[in-house]
Amino acid sequence: MIYFWAFVVGGLICALMQFVALRFPRLTPGHLLVGLTVTGAVVNGFGLYDRLVEFAGAGALLPVSGFGASITRGVIEETRRLGWEGLLTGTLELVGLGIAAGVLFATVAALVTAPRS
Amino acid sequence: MDRDQTAIEGARDYARLVQQFAPKPNVARLVGRAFLVGGSICLAGQFVFDFFRQRQPTEVEAIALTLATMISVGVLLTALGVYDDLGELGGMGAAVPITGFANTMAAAAIDFRREGLVLGMASKMFIIAGPVIVYGIVAGILTGLAASLLRLVSGGG
Amino acid sequence: MTGKRLGQFTVQFSRPPRIVGAFTLMGPREGEGPLGKYFDAIVDDYMWGEYQPEKAERKYLEHAARRALGRAGLTEDDVDYFVAGDLMNQIVSSTFSARSLGIPHIGVFAACATSTLGLGLAAMLVDGGFARRVLVATASHYQSVERQYRYPIELNVQHKPTNQWTATGGAAAVVAAEGDGPRISQATFGRVMDWGVKDVNHMGAAMAPAATDTLLRHFQDTNTTPADYDLILTGDLARYGSKLFRELADRVGVTLGAKHMDAGASMYSPEQPSGAGASGAVCSAAVVYGYVLKEMARGRFNKVLALATGCLHNALTSQQGDSCPGVCHAVVIENG
Numbered sequence: 001m002i003y004f005w006a007f008v009v010g011g012l013i014c015a016l017m018q019f020v021a022l023r024f025p026r027l028t029p030g031h032l033l034v035g036l037t038v039t040g041a042v043v044n045g046f047g048l049y050d051r052l053v054e055f056a057g058a059g060a061l062l063p064v065s066g067f068g069a070s071i072t073r074g075v076i077e078e079t080r081r082l083g084w085e086g087l088l089t090g091t092l093e094l095v096g097l098g099i100a101a102g103v104l105f106a107t108v109a110a111l112v113t114a115p116r117s
Numbered sequence: 118m119d120r121d122q123t124a125i126e127g128a129r130d131y132a133r134l135v136q137q138f139a140p141k142p143n144v145a146r147l148v149g150r151a152f153l154v155g156g157s158i159c160l161a162g163q164f165v166f167d168f169f170r171q172r173q174p175t176e177v178e179a180i181a182l183t184l185a186t187m188i189s190v191g192v193l194l195t196a197l198g199v200y201d202d203l204g205e206l207g208g209m210g211a212a213v214p215i216t217g218f219a220n221t222m223a224a225a226a227i228d229f230r231r232e233g234l235v236l237g238m239a240s241k242m243f244i245i246a247g248p249v250i251v252y253g254i255v256a257g258i259l260t261g262l263a264a265s266l267l268r269l270v271s272g273g274g
Numbered sequence: 275m276t277g278k279r280l281g282q283f284t285v286q287f288s289r290p291p292r293i294v295g296a297f298t299l300m301g302p303r304e305g306e307g308p309l310g311k312y313f314d315a316i317v318d319d320y321m322w323g324e325y326q327p328e329k330a331e332r333k334y335l336e337h338a339a340r341r342a343l344g345r346a347g348l349t350e351d352d353v354d355y356f357v358a359g360d361l362m363n364q365i366v367s368s369t370f371s372a373r374s375l376g377i378p379h380i381g382v383f384a385a386c387a388t389s390t391l392g393l394g395l396a397a398m399l400v401d402g403g404f405a406r407r408v409l410v411a412t413a414s415h416y417q418s419v420e421r422q423y424r425y426p427i428e429l430n431v432q433h434k435p436t437n438q439w440t441a442t443g444g445a446a447a448v449v450a451a452e453g454d455g456p457r458i459s460q461a462t463f464g465r466v467m468d469w470g471v472k473d474v475n476h477m478g479a480a481m482a483p484a485a486t487d488t489l490l491r492h493f494q495d496t497n498t499t500p501a502d503y504d505l506i507l508t509g510d511l512a513r514y515g516s517k518l519f520r521e522l523a524d525r526v527g528v529t530l531g532a533k534h535m536d537a538g539a540s541m542y543s544p545e546q547p548s549g550a551g552a553s554g555a556v557c558s559a560a561v562v563y564g565y566v567l568k569e570m571a572r573g574r575f576n577k578v579l580a581l582a583t584g585c586l587h588n589a590l591t592s593q594q595g596d597s598c599p600g601v602c603h604a605v606v607i608e609n610g
Contacts, residue, residue, distance in 0.1 A: 002163060003160060003163055003164075006156075006159050006160050006162070006163035007156040007157070007159060007160040007163075008156065009159070010155050010156050010158065010159025010160070010162075010214065011151075011152040011153065011155050011156025011157075011159070011210070012152065012156075013155065013213060014151045014152060014154065014155025014156070014207070014209045014210040014213045014214070015148045015149070015151050015152035015155065015209075015210075017151070017209035017212075017213055018147055018148045018150075018151030018152075018208050018209040018210065019144070019148050021208065021209055022142055022144050022147060022148070025434075025473070026472075026473075029209075029212050029431070029432075030245065030248055032209070032212075033212060033213065033217075033248070033249050034248045034249060034252045036213065037249050037252060037253045037256070038252050038253070038256040041253055041256035041257045041260050042256055042260050044260070045260040045261075045263060045264045046264060057162075057163045057166060058159045058160070058161075058162030058163040058165075058166055058183070059156070059159040059160075059163070061162070061180070061183075061184075062158065062159045062162045062187060062214040062215050062216075063155070063159070063213045063214055063215075064213055064214075064215070064217070064218060064249060065213075066215075067215065067218070067249065067253055068253045068256060068257065071253045071254060071256070071257030072256070072257045072260045072261055072264075074257070075257050075258055075260070075261030075262075076261050076264055076265070079261055079265050080265075086261075087258050087261055087262055087265075088258070090257075090261065091254045091257050091258060092254075095253070097181050097184060097185065098184050098185075098188060098215060098218070099250070101184070101185045101188045101189065101219075102188050102192070102218065102219050102222045102223075102246075103222070103242065105188060105189050105192040105219065105223065106192055106219070106222040106223040106225075106226040106227075106242060107226060107238070107242075108192075109192050109193075109195065109196040109223045109226060109227055110223070110226035110227045110230040110234075110238050111230075112196070113196045113227055131469040131470065131471075131483070132470060132471075134518065134521065134522075135471065135476065135479040135518065138479075138514055138517045138518050138521065139436065139476070139479075139514060140435040140436065140514065142434075142435070147432075195428045196428075198428060200428065200430050201427070201428050201429060201430055201431065203430060204429070204430025204431055204432055205430075205431070205432055205433065207432075208432035209432075211430045211432075212430055212432075217430055220428070220429065220430050221429060221430075223428065224425075224426040224427065224428035224429040224430075225426045225429070227426070227427075227428055228421065228426035228427050228428065229426065231325060231326045244426075245425070245426075245429060
């Protein structure tokens with residue numbers, strides 16, 4: 001069942017962003033992705049996005065809104081644990097993995113490939 | 118004869134004229150493709166997660182491995198020269214998932230490597246993905262701060 | 275010096291200089307397009323063995339320049355000026371080519387209108403007695419332009435139908451006081467026109483007003499109409515820019531009809547996905563120095579009005595909220 005929702009929720013988030021892109025052609029993909037990330041971050045202020053992840057799995061986690069939501073989750077968890085410094089240390093708790101993996105793999109890819117058309 | 122640039126009729130309503138002669142995108146088709154491409158990537162991610170969940174003691178580890186896998190898939194498809202075609206086809210469906218994030222980093226790294234490993238590749242790796250990280254962090258901190266303050270004020274823990 | 279100016283914008287050459295040699299050297303995609311057979315050489319790897327596209331672009335420009343000299347039976351010493359420009363910051367493809375050619379370099383920038391600006395300027399230098407022969411050249415490369423103006427190559431981008439594909443190649447021509455070849459009889463350099471198009475994905479719309487302005491001024495100054503020409507060629511308006519251009523021309527009483535052809539719209543076939551069509555400094559140059567000159571030699575065209583257009587933004591201006599100004603430079607090339 002979660003497969004269905006992963007597909008549908010992930011698809012709907014992308015479809016919505018595509019619609020917004022067409023409706024507001026002045027907005028670049030960069031603008032749109034920032035908007036989606038921030039939305040995910042804000043929505044997770046009280047754990048609402050975490051619930052979407054429970055429900056739709058990868059369909060909520062993989063989109064960049066999940067990235068923003070994970071930042072908020074990290075901040076909230078670390079603030080509860082440490083206090084105010086958690087506001088800063090918590091940001092990359094959960095997404096640090098994604099950033100580190102991206103850096104590592106992108107570096108490897110750049111070293112290994114020759115650019116083509 | 119005058120040198121007035123608006124001597125050619127229509128300077129004022131040119132924006133409207135451009136709109137009139139602009140191709141009308143097939144919204145349904147583009148949105149549909151974004152849905153299918155984005156949904157498929159997420160579905161693939163769900164399969165990957167289940168694969169790891171069966172083998173890992175905790176869900177957190179499975180999630181971590183899933184994300185790392187999807188990122189490497191994004192990088193691989195970029196290196197193979199395929200992800201840009203996926204982007205042409207799926208638009209937001211390819212840009213929104215974390216594979217798209219990986220693509221921005223790999224594409225920048227691969228392209229700018231031409232100017233050297235430090236000044237080229239490394240300094241420009243986040244050129245596209247940077248704003249997502251910047252505003253994600255800013256929004257996350259502000260949201261976390263607001264949530265914590267609200268919790269304090271309402272006396273909850 | 276009297277009598278060289280015609281009306282307000284046009285110059286008429288008293289002893290029209292001739293295009294005595296030309297060479298077009300294009301990438302594989304361009305070679306496979308409908309005009310492929312008109313190009314003198316096709317490079318089968320569009321990076322031409324280079325690691326950086328900027329270096330490949332430079333190579334295209336320099337080789338086209340040298341081969342054009344060869345076609346005219348000349349060496350670098352026979353030429354007085356090298357008028358060249360391209361799309362790179364600081365026109366480095368041209369300046370670095372000039373470095374090896376050793377001909378006094380007049381660098382120009384008109385984006386995709388470099389081809390006709392170069393011809394017109396060369397004709398002025400020769401007809402004015404300031405030069406015996408002038409070498410004109412330009413080049414562009416898909417990847418170098420993407421990197422400078424837009425995005426990394428492998429980035430997932432969904433292009434809009436109005437986006438254009440930068441043509442890859444180099445094109446050069448030699449303009450001389452004497453020799454065999456069609457003559458450049460008039461030139462109309464254009465004013466920069468900006469009608470507020472901010473969308474860099476729609477360069478055709480940004481350039482159409484400039485094309486119409488130059489066209490209109492040329493007709494007014496020379497007292498001609500489309501009927502007087504066998505071909506009216508615009509550069510790089512592509513599919514949607516051409517529609518706007520024709521509409522604007524209509525509004526000022528100029529009906530172009532079947533005589534109008536756009537270089538950008540003709541470079542690629544429908545099977546080669548390229549958005550609205552081709553762009554790039556070499557696009558109009560290859561069509562003028564390749565297709566047009568060859569068809570004129572065959573006698574299919576005897577009098578051609580070539581109007582190349584350029585979009586004058588840079589990578590920063592659009593981020594700073596500026597619109598894209600356009601410019602259009604025209605030359606008349608005729609047999610006889």
